[in-house]
Amino acid sequence: xxxxxxxxxxxxxxxxxxxxxxxxxxxxxxxxxxxxxxxxxxxxxxxxxxxxxxxxxxxxxxxxxxxxxxxxxxxxxxxxxxxxxxxxxxxxxxxxxxxxxxxxxxxxxxxxxxx
Amino acid sequence: xxxxxxxxxxxxxxxxxxxxxxxxxxxxxxxxxxxxxxxxxxxxxxxxxxxxxxxxxxxxxxxxxxxxxxxxxxxxxxxxxxxxxxxxxxxxxxxxxxxxxxxxxxxxxxxxxxx
Numbered sequence: 001x002x003x004x005x006x007x008x009x010x011x012x013x014x015x016x017x018x019x020x021x022x023x024x025x026x027x028x029x030x031x032x033x034x035x036x037x038x039x040x041x042x043x044x045x046x047x048x049x050x051x052x053x054x055x056x057x058x059x060x061x062x063x064x065x066x067x068x069x070x071x072x073x074x075x076x077x078x079x080x081x082x083x084x085x086x087x088x089x090x091x092x093x094x095x096x097x098x099x100x101x102x103x104x105x106x107x108x109x110x111x112x113x114x115x
Numbered sequence: 116x117x118x119x120x121x122x123x124x125x126x127x128x129x130x131x132x133x134x135x136x137x138x139x140x141x142x143x144x145x146x147x148x149x150x151x152x153x154x155x156x157x158x159x160x161x162x163x164x165x166x167x168x169x170x171x172x173x174x175x176x177x178x179x180x181x182x183x184x185x186x187x188x189x190x191x192x193x194x195x196x197x198x199x200x201x202x203x204x205x206x207x208x209x210x211x212x213x214x215x216x217x218x219x220x221x222x223x224x225x226x227x228x229x230x
Contacts, residue, residue: 044205108157
């Protein structure tokens with residue numbers, strides 16, 4: 001079985017400060033991990049993914065995420081937050097060993113960047 | 116390039132009325148298609164998924180049904196809407212031909228309000 005957890009419902013950060021949105025996962029084998037962003041009344045947009053290789057993955061809009069196998073985490077980061085980064089962020093996992101094409105999404109973390 | 120279309124964007128329907136939401140994909144073939152519902156702007160609930168024409172899997176028993184009459188068309192329906200059917204509905208696809216590591220692409224969503 002595959003699962004993902006986003007322990008924070010909301011993250012508040014001041015503009016210009018670094019931000020981190022946390023995600024932990026559970027799979028039987030090696031995970032495929034994804035981050036998506038959702039703006040109000042819009043569909044989810046893909047930000048970045050980890051499949052294999054370098055643990056630090058760079059994605060859209062200056063975001064990056066670090067895959068940590070020992071801690072089963074895939075936290076989303078950005079060195080300097082913008083007000084326009086305020087949105088709902090979803091972490092997702094897929095277990096290739098499980099043979100399923102259905103990703104499991106976290107509950108979402110609301111990121112609020114204050115001017 | 117691949118695109119996904121979902122309509123309508125908003126819908127207000129009376130209790131007991133029928134529902135039909137449509138999702139179409141362009142630029143790919145034989146995609147896996149998914150219907151999600153998002154309540155209160157938070158987590159995604161998988162409703163249905165389809166791996167091919169006429170093949171529908173239901174994740175949650177409810178007042179809704181889905182159909183896939185064509186390879187790139189996925190329809191969400193109801194014969195009689197309930198107040199509890201209100202929510203934000205999202206269609207998504209993953210191209211299985213690209214491998215299991217492919218991210219999901221989402222439509223823009225439909226805001227359904229049952230009154």
